[in-house]
Amino acid sequence: MPTDDGADLTNAELAELYRRYGFLLRRRGRTLLRDEALAEDALQTAFVKIIESRAALARAENRLAWMYRVVDRCCFDLLRRRRVRRTEPIDGRADTALAVPGVDVEARDAVLRVLGELSDSEYEVAVLAYVDGTPQTEIASTLGLSRPTIWKRLLAIRERAARLLEVTP
Amino acid sequence: MTDSVPDLRNLHPTGARLDALVTGDADAHATAHVASCAACSAYVEQLRREVDAFAAAPRPEPEAFVQAVNRRRAADEARRHRGRWLGATTSALALAACVALFVHERPPALPVTEAPVAAPSVGPIRFKGGSQVAVVVERHGTQSREIGSLNIAPGDRIRVEIALDHDDDIQAGVVADDGTWVALQPAAHLGAGTHFSEGAIAFDQRVDPGWVIVGPPDAVARARSTRDFSGVHAIRIHPVAP
Numbered sequence: 001m002p003t004d005d006g007a008d009l010t011n012a013e014l015a016e017l018y019r020r021y022g023f024l025l026r027r028r029g030r031t032l033l034r035d036e037a038l039a040e041d042a043l044q045t046a047f048v049k050i051i052e053s054r055a056a057l058a059r060a061e062n063r064l065a066w067m068y069r070v071v072d073r074c075c076f077d078l079l080r081r082r083r084v085r086r087t088e089p090i091d092g093r094a095d096t097a098l099a100v101p102g103v104d105v106e107a108r109d110a111v112l113r114v115l116g117e118l119s120d121s122e123y124e125v126a127v128l129a130y131v132d133g134t135p136q137t138e139i140a141s142t143l144g145l146s147r148p149t150i151w152k153r154l155l156a157i158r159e160r161a162a163r164l165l166e167v168t169p
Numbered sequence: 170m171t172d173s174v175p176d177l178r179n180l181h182p183t184g185a186r187l188d189a190l191v192t193g194d195a196d197a198h199a200t201a202h203v204a205s206c207a208a209c210s211a212y213v214e215q216l217r218r219e220v221d222a223f224a225a226a227p228r229p230e231p232e233a234f235v236q237a238v239n240r241r242r243a244a245d246e247a248r249r250h251r252g253r254w255l256g257a258t259t260s261a262l263a264l265a266a267c268v269a270l271f272v273h274e275r276p277p278a279l280p281v282t283e284a285p286v287a288a289p290s291v292g293p294i295r296f297k298g299g300s301q302v303a304v305v306v307e308r309h310g311t312q313s314r315e316i317g318s319l320n321i322a323p324g325d326r327i328r329v330e331i332a333l334d335h336d337d338d339i340q341a342g343v344v345a346d347d348g349t350w351v352a353l354q355p356a357a358h359l360g361a362g363t364h365f366s367e368g369a370i371a372f373d374q375r376v377d378p379g380w381v382i383v384g385p386p387d388a389v390a391r392a393r394s395t396r397d398f399s400g401v402h403a404i405r406i407h408p409v410a411p
Contacts, residue, residue: 014238015231022234023223024188037301037316037332041363047238048245064192065185081312098215100184101208132184 009051017050021064025071031131032075032115042074049074072127079116079123100133111157114164118157125153181209191216229334229361237362244365302383302402303330305365318405319381323374329353329366329383336360340386343370343406344393345379356386376408 009017025046029039049070050057060066099105108130118126124143128134129150136154140147181187182199190199190213203209303316307326314330321327329341331354341354354366381404382392388400 011232011235011239014235018231018234020192022231023220024192027219037303038314040332040334041330044234044238044241044363047234048242051238051242062185062189062194062196064189064194065183068185078314081314098212098219100187101181101206101212103184133181134183138183 007054009054009057014047014051017067018047021067024064025067028068028071028131029075031112032072032127033078034112038075038078042071042078045074045077046071068132072124076115076120076123100131103130103133107158110161110165114161117164118160122153122157122160125150126157129154129157181206187213188216191220233334233361236360240360240362301332302404303332304328304381304404305330315404318407320407320409321372321376322409322411323372323376324411325376326369326371327353327381328369329381330363331359331366331383332363333359333361338385339364339383340389341366341381341383342389343379343381345377347377348393349377349379350393353381354383356389376406378408379406380404381406 022043026039026043029042029046030036033039033042046067050067053070057063057066099108111126111130115123115126125139128139128142129136134142136147136150139145140150143150182196182202186196186199187203187209189196190203203213301316303314304319305328306313306315306319306321307328308322308324319327327343331339331341333339337359338356339354339359340352340356342350342352344350351370353368353370354364357367380392380398382389382398382401384392384401392398392401392403
């Protein structure tokens with residue numbers, strides 16, 4: 001696994017990361033973007049960033065969680081660039097993405113449909129809460145915010161999703 | 170949607186921690202929790218089945234993915250270095266020069282109205298191996314990525330994004346209904362990965378209906394001359410008011 005020596009990751013290290021985490025990272029992109037090609041795009045972009053992040057990756061307590069955050073950011077950029085709300089399931093199939101225990105599937109799917117409409121700060125909280133099932137205290141700690149702030153953002157996200165989905169069921 | 174804001178006291182490990190167990194990363198707390206929690210155990214088992222199925226399916230080698238990432242990184246750096254991409258920093262002069270480089274050709278003599286027309290593919294095309302095509306449309310400084318038909322207004326600029334999971338010879342351009350051809354991507358051998366067309370097209374005051382076509386050079390040539398779109402990806406251009 002990569003060490004914290006400041007250099008870029010080598011091709012062999014990248015290949016190993018892809019072999020070990022590629023499936024899950026692509027799956028994450030598919031969940032957020034609901035589009036195979038976009039997910040591949042996000043994955044490649046994420047790996048371009050990861051190449052130069054040897055030190056951060058080496059320091060990460062949970063490498064997968066750290067890489068999820070990178071993919072999440074790339075997905076957000078793609079969603080904002082497109083300015084399109086994805087309402088149809090991938091390839092016409094119903095949403096079947098496995099939900100993390102403790103996450104309300106209906107709420108998660110509703111939030112996933114409106115991710116592209118959320119603000120930067122809302123998006124980050126939404127993914128941590130509704131996709132990862134991260135407790136509010138942990139989200140607050142991760143983002144350096146207070147728990148009441150997280151609570152307010154989650155309420156805002158829920159209301160925003162409900163409002164948007166009323167317009168486009 | 171339910172009324173509840175997600176869990177205040179979710180006693181399960183987060184998704185990232187559960188997922189990490191499948192990769193073999195050690196997490197004593199998550200491992201102990203899974204051993205005693207039916208829901209988490211079922212989640213991890215299901216995920217493990219997905220990973221196993223993926224591992225068993227034919228797919229590009231990791232080395233091919235790494236090559237694609239390196240190509241993208243090089244392209245990003247070159248783009249930053251040149252300081253030109255279709256985005257907001259591109260000057261009107263540069264775009265004009267870019268468009269001026271395109272060769273406008275008339276297609277072979279076959280009248281368009283007499284040409285046999287094959288139905289174009291719907292949605293993102295899958296070349297051999299399952300790669301896809303999208304069109305990046307820039308309007309008033311805002312970009313959107315389209316995979317269906319295009320509504321193009323005067324002043325819009327378009328570029329093609331081609332995602333390949335294998336090496337292939339690819340050509341792209343726009344053929345207007347009157348047969349006019351404007352190249353977006355000259356015939357070139359592209360490697361696996363995501364590529365943006367070398368050129369962009371800026372539409373002036375008049376937008377003619379036509380097609381963005383992308384595919385192997387021989388299929389593109391056939392599409393231009395006979396309107397047989399069976400071997401290419403074809404995205405319809407609909408002119409709209411600004």
